[in-house]
Amino acid sequence: MAKTYKKPEALSEQVTHYCPGCTHGVIHRLLAEVIDELGIRGRTVGIAPVGCAVLAYNYFTFDFQEAAHGRAPAMATGIKRVRPDLMVFTYQGDGDLASIGMGEIIHAANRGEKFTTIFVNNTVYGMTGGQMAPTTLKGQRTTTSPAGRDVEDVGMPVKMAELISALETPAYITRQTVIKPKYIVRAKKAIKKAFQYQMDRRCFSLVELVSTCPTNWGLTPVEAIKWTEENMLPYFQLGEFKTPDEVEED
């Protein structure tokens, strides 16, 4: 009998350090499947962030560089400018991308750098212990907002996909999630589309993935999925915010 479901070649044998119920594992697998399907493992360079995914390179089998906090888009720019033939993606969390790395991501997107950003948004700093992020929801309790996020004090959660979509430079910007099988299928399609745009040297691409952090939310994996659906999805709405094709039609 033929195997119909196997480990992608782009994924390593190593057991991950991610917590039970964390969606990094699903996202890693989707990336690896897309890289296998496009046959680009031998010319892909991933860029790991600072945060829970800092060790992401242990779980893949292609070239990787490890960035400082927030700087992955600048590193991707450096690689892509000198080696446009390489396929480059950054893998970043919300503290990394939306807080300390806000400048780098906006300018890389605005220059239309031809790499792909996988943006994992779970509303908190995971690795450092669940502190408030720019994406923390209104009233959400974290270790640095023990009374809940006070938007009078620190503003509303940042919607990165919408923010980057406001730039005039053509890009592919989408927000998906991986909390249920039907969403996972759509998320994979989006990641593949983003890589395809990069392969065609069309545009910058960003796939935001609404994700869970059961450990820092203090929830079980099942409760975390329910919380994501009830609280995050109404605010971080899923969909395609921008495609390069739309811009060209104007």
Add this chain to the structure above:
Amino acid sequence: MGKILMKGNEAIGEAAIRAGCLNYFAYPITPQSEVAEYLSRRMPEVGGVFLQGESEVAVGYMLFGAAGCGARVLTTSSSPGISLMSEAISYISSAELPVVFVNIVRGGPGLGGILPSQADYFQATKGGGHGDYRLLVLAPSGVQEAVDMVMMAFPLAEKYRNPVMILGDGLIGQMMEPVEFSDHLKSEPSNKDDWATNGMDTRNRKERNLVKSLFLDAELLEEHNLVLKAKYDRMKQEEVRYEPYNLETDYRALVVSYGTMSRVCKTAIDNMKAEGIEVAMIRPQTLFPFPIDPIRAAAAKDGCQAAISIELSMGQMVEDVERSVQGKCPVHWHGKAGGEIPTPEEVVDVIKSLIK
């Protein structure tokens, strides 16, 4: 090709191209913006990469990414910009990547001024960023030497897989002098496939490469730091460069000075020679590694009454002069840090006040 008259900043840009560096990332800052202006025109002519980053912070990581995938890469900046790049310099040092940084130093601290200075000596030689790392620091005293050092910097950076910094000053960047571009080195080092993320398929590489600086295990981090230390120790053995001046005489004082300041000191030494007073100078061309042994030997010579560090700062290199001299004779400092350069007459007066 004969000599041509060029502004220091433009000559530095041209030298990079002649050295086979076709990748340049930078952010404008006075007094070195002419390098970026020059290369924004020249890089497209030679099929190279020019990119003006959104900040020096970002530029630091553009260099990191580009060097990590095996490209020969340069940036130029000035003091406040180098402060912003210092985060990346620490990471690049740990990841052991060859990158060439040029700092056309201006006065500080803070915004300081835009006139020549040597006040980034500590930043360049002792750190700036976090952690145990060292840069190989080259200090030119004129436009020709700046050109030669740019040419030299790339092979050195690649030999050690370590960032190299050229520490110039505002005067070297802004003045025009005749320069000649020597036969240049365009060959790329052959060992990059061992570490660069340059594409497994492109390079027929079986194993993937990883460019990183995180070592969570204490033993592994210790081991990594020992590897770096061994490299810095090897630089101390093999890369010390300095120019002796009037050292063959029975000198009564030893001047230690580098860069623009050393040129004024040479004039002062010549003027004193005409009066019958012999003074010698050691001009460090590498600030790290520092010419410790030559300075100690020169200071220990009979008749040498004083060693004087003359620098465009409030006394930074003098600390290295002190640890070189090791009490063989008294060590003094003279300098200015506002942007004015001491005159030969001023230097003569200082030296005379310290000797019998």
